[in-house]
Amino acid sequence: MRTVFIKDFTLPELEDWVESIGERRFRARQLFRHIYARRVQSWNECSDLSKMFRVQLEFGAQLHALTLRERVEADDGARKYLFELHDGHCIESVLIPDPPRQTLCLSSQVGCALGCRFCVTGRLGFKRNLSVAEIVDQVCQVQRDQPRLTNLVFMGMGEPLANYDAVARAMQLLLDPNGLAFSHRRITVSTAGLVPQLRRLGQESPVNLAISLHAPDDALRNQLMPINRTYPLAELLAACRDYPLAPRKRITFEYILLSGVNDEPKHARALIKLLHGVRAKVNLIPFNPHPDIPFQPPAEERVLAFQEILQRAQLNALIRRSRGLDIGAACGQLAAQYSLAATY
Ligand code: SF4
Numbered sequence: 602m603r604t605v606f607i608k609d610f611t612l613p614e615l616e617d618w619v620e621s622i623g624e625r626r627f628r629a630r631q632l633f634r635h636i637y638a639r640r641v642q643s644w645n646e647c648s649d650l651s652k653m654f655r656v657q658l659e660f661g662a663q664l665h666a667l668t669l670r671e672r673v674e675a676d677d678g679a680r681k682y683l684f685e686l687h688d689g690h691c692i693e694s695v696l697i698p699d700p701p702r703q704t705l706c707l708s709s710q711v712g713c714a715l716g717c718r719f720c721v722t723g724r725l726g727f728k729r730n731l732s733v734a735e736i737v738d739q740v741c742q743v744q745r746d747q748p749r750l751t752n753l754v755f756m757g758m759g760e761p762l763a764n765y766d767a768v769a770r771a772m773q774l775l776l777d778p779n780g781l782a783f784s785h786r787r788i789t790v791s792t793a794g795l796v797p798q799l800r801r802l803g804q805e806s807p808v809n810l811a812i813s814l815h816a817p818d819d820a821l822r823n824q825l826m827p828i829n830r831t832y833p834l835a836e837l838l839a840a841c842r843d844y845p846l847a848p849r850k851r852i853t854f855e856y857i858l859l860s861g862v863n864d865e866p867k868h869a870r871a872l873i874k875l876l877h878g879v880r881a882k883v884n885l886i887p888f889n890p891h892p893d894i895p896f897q898p899p900a901e902e903r904v905l906a907f908q909e910i911l912q913r914a915q916l917n918a919l920i921r922r923s924r925g926l927d928i929g930a931a932c933g934q935l936a937a938q939y940s941l942a943a944t945y
Pocket residue numbers: 713714715716717720721722723724757758759760793813
């Protein structure tokens with residue numbers, strides 16, 4: 602029997618699989634309950650299953666897709682989890698407590714191919730996509746530590762829409778009332794702007810949307826984010842306008858402020874023009890300096906001036922400080938150090 606990762610399966614797929622090994626289809630629901638509601642850590646804990654079935658599971662089905670290698674807690678309470686995958690690659694997930702919210706930031710790829718100039722993960726290059734089980738297991742493993750996760754954001758390592766199929770299937774499990782039972786209002790996908798996949802997401806699974814914007818015009822965005830040459834701002838904003846938002850929801854536009862690059866009043870004014878007519882809120886994030894990245898954070902007064910220009914134009918703009926800086930939780934840094942150390 603071929604070994605499978607059990608968290609790769611949606612419920613109908615698990616029903617097919619249990620049938621293929623000679624069990625009745627309803628066993629799949631029992632397994633789902635054990636895995637996602639009871640959160641068992643070994644097949645032996647599933648005492649209502651026959652011994653024979655448990656032996657088959659033991660030899661044919663991996664319950665976990667990730668191994669926890671490190672858990673670090675920052676002074677501000679953010680927790681970073683470093684996970685090893687079965688092939689030795691590492692990814693990270695970051696828990697951001699902000700009571701009553703407990704938000705988990707998920708990775709979707711090992712590294713990233715998009716090469717944004719300000720991003721540590723981008724410098725790693727692309728290694729591979731995560732599987733459905735590797736995405737879902739980040740939630741399951743962190744739930745052992747923090748059972749009351751409230752929100753999930755695809756904002757860790759990788760571009761989630763570049764791994765569309767696995768992310769969409771993982772979301773089926775995250776949203777399934779028999780699975781992890783999150784509401785679609787509690788899940789956010791953040792993208793650098795893969796327009797065709799963004800439109801597909803809106804049609805198939807309209808969760809909350811965040812756009813990594815970081816520049817208000819094509820010339821600057823082309824320099825900072827090479828993906829903009831494929832999908833320029835006009836196409837990206839058109840897809841945002843068409844995105845089926847839930848009532849009272851807005852699209853979040855992330856804007857990392859880089860000193861002397863995109864933080865001048867003219868950039869703020871261009872941003873207002875760009876987002877005109879979009880149900881938008883803007884997160885202004887002063888850059889978190891890193892020795893390998895050639896940018897600096899702006900001075901505090903420049904950040905405040907930028908925010909004020911947006912607010913005066915009735916654009917909802919909040920300043921977001923990176924959480925977990927003392928543990929390198931911003932921007933894939935722990936995995937970057939770990940992976941680079943392992944690779945070179
Ligand atoms: S910012 Fe996001 S899309 Fe850009 S390189 Fe980093 S992980 Fe990839």
